[in-house]
Amino acid sequence: MTKANFKSTFYTIVLLLFFTPFVIGQTITVISLEDSQPIPGARITVQLNEKTYNFTTPINGELNIDKALTQKPLTMTISFMSYETKKLERLVISKDTAIALAPAVRQFDEVAITAQYKSQLVEKAVHNIKVIDRQKIDAMAAQDLKDVLTNELNVRLGEDNILGSSMQLQGIGGENVKILVDGVPLTGRLNGNIDLSQIPLESIERIEIVEGPLSVSYGTDALAGTINIITKKNQGKKFEVNSNNYFESSGKVNNTVSLGWQIKKHQIRLEGGRYFFDGWDPSHEAFHYNPKPIADSSRSLQWNPKEQIFGGINYRYNRKNTLFNYSGQLFNENIINRGMPRPPYQQAAYDDYYKTNRVNQRANFQYRFKDNYRLSFIAAYNGYFRQKNTKVRDLTDISDVISGNPSDHDTSQYHSFISRGSLIQTKSNKKINYEIGYDILYEIARGERILDGQQAIGDYAIYATAEYSPFKSLIIRPGIRYGYNSEYTSPVTPSLNIKYDLLQNDKQQLSLRASYARGFRAPSIKELHYVFVDINHNIVGNPDLEAEYANHFNLSLHQNIQLKDVKLKNKAVLFYNDIHQLITLAQASATEYSYFNLDRYTTTGIQLESNLNYKNITAGAGVGYIGRYNDLAEENSNSTDFLFSPEVKFNLQYNWEKIGLQTAVFYKYTGVLPNIRMNADGELYESKISDYHMADLTVSKFAWNKKLKFTMGVKNLFNVTSITGSASGEGAHSVSSGSVSIGMGRVYHFGIRLNINSK
Known part of the structure; x- marks a missing residue:
């Protein structure tokens, strides 16, 4: 050159x-x-x-x-x-x-993000994920998480006047169910359960349920499954105002309001609300509230009065490669448990006051590199404060005096600090994608019934998962988690998920999913360091507890069919859970109770479910059959290995778009629940909780270019208030019975929702 x-x-x-x-x-x-x-x-x-x-x-x-x-x-x-x-x-x-x-979450196009590398259609996920979208939440006129779960298979709900709403998933108690909000776990459990009625739904976009352990990704408590509550992310319009007002004949009055702005790449959302319930018993008059103090026996109600006040802020910044999101919520609840007038003169009564405060803050930062790697960090703080006081009310002049008995009062605080970070590769043209990350949870508990007034526990873990696709129709996802805990030996947690597409074309998809996962539940601070000793109680924690662990197996077949206007989804699921070292409160000596790793508990079941979408009609039906087994069954010659309970559900929705009318019917049958128990004398007996039917009917009408929505309906059509629980055995303890609260009978409701927005 x-x-x-x-x-x-x-x-x-x-x-x-x-x-x-x-x-x-x-x-x-x-x-x-x-x-x-x-x-x-x-x-x-x-x-x-x-x-x-x-x-x-x-x-x-x-x-x-x-x-x-x-x-x-x-x-x-x-x-x-x-x-x-x-x-x-x-x-x-x-x-x-x-x-x-924004994802277009249409009927049968359900998008999931829980434990996924990126948001994707449920059909493409390797996990078995169930999505409850906003359309179904509104059709049910659901006000809290408990309302939403009433129509789900494999879910059994419980109600306590003091402890609130609880649940079982796949026959396993709520202490083994992880509840997340945008991937951040909630703290503050009573008897191991998160109160489902303390989770309002106004800012919720959808709810994702993963049955079976997700302990590799989320650690402790995700043994039975994980419920991830996804909040609204897409502002959609530059300015939005939403107001929802709900009234129920049982005495509930719920009011919420939210404001949202979108300014270039910034989104801000403010929300607040008040849920009020004046209490209920069978003599309650529909849509009637009497604020005057009551001085006779009618002051003690079957369902306690309750008031909840909550508010929050959400800020979101989204640009080319960067996403930042901050969310903060405050929640306050007050419950009054009014006592009966005390003999002999009926002039005084003991009233219990329960005050609960929740503070939830979380920040999420994501950065996406050009070669499809993503860094994600989450920092969060959850605070839970609960105070119980007993007051003596003078019914003659309606004055209150604090009880002088120390055991009538209790204050507890729980603080959790969370940090999670991960590096994710999501290349659609690669055979291997993966996630590696860390997970830190530091919890502090304070209270008069906590040893030395304060205890703390730290959990530090690293985890890794990968999705390997040797060919288009097969995905293999192994995972492992290793951690260190400051109070007990943290188990190594593996998992393996497999998805294989047996058939896939434009009209039909047939997929087989199989999984094995190891799950665990760490002993709580209460179980480790609880101290409650007075004239009537002697309960102490056990610092030598080990974590519960379980082996979970799941096999499911999924079929999706699309023919012109018809979309049909069918699935059949088999599951098996084997839990070891179940933490149980047991008698340690003649006068003392403590917590021990004693029991083994196993559940198994089958689930068949079908969902149909034809033009403006959506219908779904399902059957579940869950068996439960514990060590006591081996000692009872009259019992089979597993005690089974059936479930049946059905729902139907019709959307008459031309006139803006929507109707919905939801039904669920919950079968007899048998169990083997041991009484105070060491005798085994079989108990049964009766079956019951629940059904809801809702009608909605849009007006003013869909800015207004009027809703009315009936909940609990079969007028169920309580069901009987019976037990049979031998000798002096041959027969006993009681009742379990289920609902407030048939209730009527109506609501008005306003939505105003600017383009």
Whole structure:
């Protein structure tokens, strides 16, 4: 090469390097609003000067726009399957721009994110995930998490006047169910359970339920399953005002309001509400509230009066490669348990006051690299404060005096500090994607019934999962978690999930899912360091407790059929849970009780479920059959290994779009629940809780261009208030019976929802 040719080539390269950015113009990146992941294959249509240009985003979601299309007002339309189409008018592309698409969660197009590397359709997830969307929540007129779960298979609900609402999942108690809000666990359990009635639903977008352990990803308490409550992320409009007002004949009056703004890449949402319940018993008059103090025996109610006040703020910043989200909530609850007038003169009564405060704060930061790696960090604080006081009310002048008995009062505090971080690779053209991360949970408990007034426990873990797809129809996902705990030996937790597509075409998909997972539940601070000793109680914790652990096996077959206007989903599920070292309160000596790793508990079951969508009709039906077994069954010659209980559910929704009318019916049968128990004399007996039917009917009507929605309906159509629990045995303890509260009988409700927004 001559010197002149070299100079010519050199200058050409320099000019190309210098001018290429200006020729190419700017970069448009299409990402998912939910997790900021790139969307490859998105269709972009640009209209400029009566000309139309069509583009498709490459594998990294980034599209280089020609300079000729920049610096000028244009119309851009972005679309992709399972996402809402976005149209931007008079858009001027003057710099690199990220455009976020919101998932279009339509009927049967359910999107899940729990334990996933990115948000995706449920059909593509390797886990067996159930999604309850906002449409179903509204159709049920559900006010809290308990209301939503009343129509779910494998879920059995309980109610306590003091401890609140509890649940079983796959026959396993609520202490082994992890409840998350946007991936952050809630703290503050009473007798191991999160009170489901303390989780209002106004800001909830959907609820995801994963049955079976997710202990690799989420650690302790995720043994039976995980419920992840997903809050609203997509503002949708520049300004929104929502108000919901709900009234129930049982005495409930619920009012909520929320405000939302979208300013460029920033979203802010404020919300607040009050749930009021004046208490209920069979003599309660419908839609009647009497604020006057009661001085006779009618003051003691079957369902206690309750008031909940809550509020929150959510801030979200989303740009090309960065997502930041902060959310903070405050919750206050007051319950009054009024006592009966005391003999002989009926002039005084003991009233218990329960006050609960929750403080939840979480911050989430995500950064996406260009080669489809994502860093994610979560920092959170959850505070739980509960105070119980007993007052003596003088019924003659309606004055109160604090009880002088120390055991009538209790104050407890629980603080949890959480830090999670992970590195995730999500390349759709790669056979292997993975996640590696850490999980830190530090808990502090304070209270008069905690040893030395305060105890703390720290859990530090690392975990890793991978999804290997040797060919298109097969996904293999192993995982492992290793941790250190400051109070007990933390178990190594493995898992293995497999998804195989037996058939997949435009009309039908048939998939087989199989999984094994090791789950565990760490002993709580209460079980380790509880001290409650007075004239009537002698209960102490056990610092030598080990973690409960379980082996879980799951096999499921899923079929999705689509023929013109008909969409049908069928699934059959088999599961088996074997729990060891179950923590149980037992007698340690003649006068002392403590916690021990004593029992083994096993559940198994089958679930068949079908869901149909035809035009404006949505219907679903399912059957469940759950068996329970514990060590006591081996000692009872009259008992089989497993004691089974059936469940049946049905729901039907119709949307008459032409006149803005929606109707919905929900039904569930909960079968007889048998169990083997031991009485105080060491004798075994079989107990049974009776079966019952629950059904709800709701009708909704839109008005004012869908800005107003009127709802009315009936809950508990079969008028169930309580069911009997009976026990049989031998000798002096041959027969006993009692009742279990289920509901407040047939109740009527109506509501008004207002939604005003600007484009």
